[in-house]
Amino acid sequence: MIEYLNDVNYLGKIKEIKSNTASIKALHFQNLDSLKIGDMVVISTDVQGVVAIVEKISFTQGFIDEFYTDEDESKINRIDTKTGVIDLVLVGHITDDLKFDRSVTVSPSVNDLCYALPKDLFKKIFATNNNSSVFSVGEFSYYGGNALVDGNKFFQRHCSILGSTGSGKSWTLAAILEKASKLQSSNLIVFDLHGEYSQLNYAKHLQIPGPDALYSDTENLLYLPFWLLDAGDLNSLFISKNDFSAHNQISIFQSLILKEKKNFLASNYIHSELKSFTIDSPIPFDLDAVIENLDEKNTEMITGSRGGVKQGTFYGQFSRMLTRIRNKINDKRYGFIFSAPTTEHLFNSLEAIAMKLMDTKDDKSKIKVIDFSSVPVDILPVIISVVAKLICTVQFWMTSYERSPISLVLDEAHVYLPSKEGQKNPNLAKCANTFEKIAKEGRKAGISLFVVSQRPSDISETILSQINNFIILKLSNYKDRSTIEKLLPDSFSNLLENLSILKVGESIIIGDSVAFPARTILDKPQQPPISATVDFWSNWCAPKKEIDFTKAISSMRKQSKSK
Numbered sequence: 001m002i003e004y005l006n007d008v009n010y011l012g013k014i015k016e017i018k019s020n021t022a023s024i025k026a027l028h029f030q031n032l033d034s035l036k037i038g039d040m041v042v043i044s045t046d047v048q049g050v051v052a053i054v055e056k057i058s059f060t061q062g063f064i065d066e067f068y069t070d071e072d073e074s075k076i077n078r079i080d081t082k083t084g085v086i087d088l089v090l091v092g093h094i095t096d097d098l099k100f101d102r103s104v105t106v107s108p109s110v111n112d113l114c115y116a117l118p119k120d121l122f123k124k125i126f127a128t129n130n131n132s133s134v135f136s137v138g139e140f141s142y143y144g145g146n147a148l149v150d151g152n153k154f155f156q157r158h159c160s161i162l163g164s165t166g167s168g169k170s171w172t173l174a175a176i177l178e179k180a181s182k183l184q185s186s187n188l189i190v191f192d193l194h195g196e197y198s199q200l201n202y203a204k205h206l207q208i209p210g211p212d213a214l215y216s217d218t219e220n221l222l223y224l225p226f227w228l229l230d231a232g233d234l235n236s237l238f239i240s241k242n243d244f245s246a247h248n249q250i251s252i253f254q255s256l257i258l259k260e261k262k263n264f265l266a267s268n269y270i271h272s273e274l275k276s277f278t279i280d281s282p283i284p285f286d287l288d289a290v291i292e293n294l295d296e297k298n299t300e301m302i303t304g305s306r307g308g309v310k311q312g313t314f315y316g317q318f319s320r321m322l323t324r325i326r327n328k329i330n331d332k333r334y335g336f337i338f339s340a341p342t343t344e345h346l347f348n349s350l351e352a353i354a355m356k357l358m359d360t361k362d363d364k365s366k367i368k369v370i371d372f373s374s375v376p377v378d379i380l381p382v383i384i385s386v387v388a389k390l391i392c393t394v395q396f397w398m399t400s401y402e403r404s405p406i407s408l409v410l411d412e413a414h415v416y417l418p419s420k421e422g423q424k425n426p427n428l429a430k431c432a433n434t435f436e437k438i439a440k441e442g443r444k445a446g447i448s449l450f451v452v453s454q455r456p457s458d459i460s461e462t463i464l465s466q467i468n469n470f471i472i473l474k475l476s477n478y479k480d481r482s483t484i485e486k487l488l489p490d491s492f493s494n495l496l497e498n499l500s501i502l503k504v505g506e507s508i509i510i511g512d513s514v515a516f517p518a519r520t521i522l523d524k525p526q527q528p529p530i531s532a533t534v535d536f537w538s539n540w541c542a543p544k545k546e547i548d549f550t551k552a553i554s555s556m557r558k559q560s561k562s563k
Contacts, residue, residue, distance in 0.1 A: 004121040005044060005113075011035075011086065014043065014112045020104070022052060024114045026084030038495055038519060039142060040117035041088055043108045050108050051100065051117070051516065052088035053495070059084050086114075091516055100125050100515040119143050126515065135179050137172075137471070141506060141519035154469050154513035155407050158439060160451040162484065163473025168505040170196055172471060173409065173452055174525035178202065181367050187360050188450070189391065190369040190409040191384060196529040197411075203367040206356060208383070210374030211332035222356060222370065223340035224386055225349070226287060230280035231257065233382050236427050238325050245317035252314065253321075256293050260285035282350055282390070287338075291325060294318045333376050354394045357387065358406065381416045381431035388434055396445045405446040410435070413451045414458040422458060432460045439466035457483040469511030471522075474502040495519075 015025040022043070035054060043050040092102045098121075122143045136146040163169045174197065180186040181202040190197055198205060206222040229237065231254050239249050261283045277283055298319060300312030329338045340349075360366050375383050388408060395406060410417065416431050423429035439449055439462065451467060453459055457479040464487055475481050485496050488510060495508050495517055502508070505524070510517040 004118045004124075005042060005049075005115045009116040009118050011041065011114045011116055012084070014108050014110050014114060015085075017108055017110060020090050021055075022088045022090060022108055024086040024088065026086055035086070035116060036142070038498060040122070040516075040518075041086070042094065042115045042117050042121070043088075044113045044115065045106055045108050047106045048096075049094040050090060050104055050106070051092045051094060052090045054086060055089050056087035057084070058087075094121075094125065098124050102516070117143075119145075136523070137176065137509070138507075138520045138522040141521055143518070147509065147518070147520040148514070149469075149509065150513045152513075154511070155405070155448045155450070156443065157468035157512065158443075158449045158451070158466050159469040159471070159511070159513070160453070160456075160464075160467050161471045161473070162451075162453055162456045162475065162480075163507070164476050164480075165454045166504065167454075167473035167475075167502070168507075168522065169452055169454065169473060170411075170529040170531040171505065171525055172473070172507070172522050173411070173450075174200065174527065174529045175523045177367050177409075178525050178527065181363075183366070185360060185404060186366045187358070187404050188367050188407045188409055189357065190367070191372065191387075191411055192369050193372050193380075193412045193415060195371050195373045196531045197369045198371055199530060200367070200369065200527050202364065202527070203369045204362075204364040205369050205371065207371040208375055209336050211335060219356075221336075222353070223336050224353070224383060225284070225340040226337050227261075227284045228282050228350075228353075228386055228390065229337075229382070230389075232280075232430060233386065236382060236430075237328065237379060239321055240324070243320055245314075248314060248317050249321050252294065252297065252318075253290070254279055256290045257285060260287075260289055263289075284349075287329075291322065294322055294325075298322060333374070334379075336374075354390065357391055358394060360404065379427070381425075381427045384416050385431040385434040388438065392438055392442060392445065392447055395447055403446050405448070407448045407450050408438070409450040409452065411452045413453040413463075414455040417451075417460050417463055419458055419460055432463075436460055436462040439463045456480050469509075469513045471507050471509050472496075472499060473507045473522075474504065475499040 012024045012026040014022055016023040024041070035057060037054055037057070039054045041052045041054060043052060090104050090108075092100055093104055093106070095101050122140075123145045126145060126148055133150055133152045134148045135151050137149050138147045139145065140147050161169050161172050177188065177190070177197075177200065180188055190203075192198070197203065205220055207220055208224065209221045226234070234257070235250055235253070239246055239253065243249065258279045261277065261279070261281070264284050264286070265277070295318075297312065297314040298316060300315060301309050302312045304310040328334050332339075357368065357370075370387065372380060372384065391406065391408070395403060416428065417435055418428050418432055423432055435449065438447060442448065449463065449467070451459065451463065455477075456464065456475075457477070464483070467487070470484065470488075472484060475484070481496055481499050484499075488496070495510070498508065498519065502519070503521075505522050507520050507522055508517055509520055
């Protein structure tokens, strides 16, 4: 390492040292001209080279009176002086074989020599860290050379892309998906809320059908029949907690569902399932029979104690509930739930859904994009949760030999994974709870989360606390920056101060997957997503466009933009 450190990059000596910080008294001012906040410094100790990040640079101007005596009398020579101080945060050390280690086993001492980290030494460290699991995400802003990320560590303990709108999140995600698509057996499932990734030609596209796509023959439609929903999801879909009889509605509704699921298993001779199933088991049942039974109880007249006829125990208590059920069933926006095509072997349709979501039988199915843009907003968290639970449950029950790691890419995660403050809506709270459990336990079954968001402060604190790797783009909002700062070690706080001044497409990558954090210019994808920011002024300068309002209103009614 000594051969890389010389007068060209010499800064000065350590003047003060604390537990994880140090200060340099700068002696070579000509070497400070290009030094910036966030640059790296090597402290040469007797044993190793300690690496530190520049946190602050300061200068003081002054004078020194030099006294001397000539033949005639004593005189004073006033000399201009300039003192430089560089504050550092210690982040690791360079090993004997020129690799970076995130530990400081030997603390620097006062008067140890300090050098700006030379570019050739920086590149040498990264070259020695290269292996088959590493991929490049861009180029280092200051030092040049490929910014390498360890793919195993990046996905194993969850990862994220965070940045303000327009900072380059979608482009960064698309670039990583492109790289993953070239692997032999990759398996990433993108939860796409707005159809931004619908044109990636290397991916398999699954669409939850809107009203105009129902009954189409395409194999890319993803129906999620109502019996996939657990009891809580069905309750939230059909029962209002504001109804005075809500407790009776829930009790009777669940008992009827349980009865119909038993009838299905018995009528299909699947007796082995009868002992272990619960009301939440994904078993088909006859919803029409449940509605018919509810209707009977709602209008039931019984014989009174004096022989007359009177209203039954539940007379009129299910009227509103029945109206809601029928409205939902007849609403074409919910057709992907209630109009799912039936198969000859209905019980095996769950297998077909799982294969669509998880199988990687061909090249395009290695990256699967699920388009949720046609799902009504009120049940979006429910449907996202259903898909995630199905994937995780099937993955859990696979043998370890069959199991292939899966990463769930959660675009616009703040919309459906709210913080505690935003979980007043029970559907949102339940969705957040589902992913919090995956964040804490999914790694054991080979499932990781890839969280993408412009508002990290609005995301579940539990999920963020489990994320170990961050690609952080420009963040202007103080609350968002503060949220990230709480998740990271104190030694990285100086880097986060740069978040508001990053360029579009520039990031700071922090986590176990990188040797050490540094500003990075991220790669652009060959196939960008549909997320370009509209140029207002340029559009207003262009000639006026003819607008087809009839077509727009028709699309609004159909809840689809297709022709």
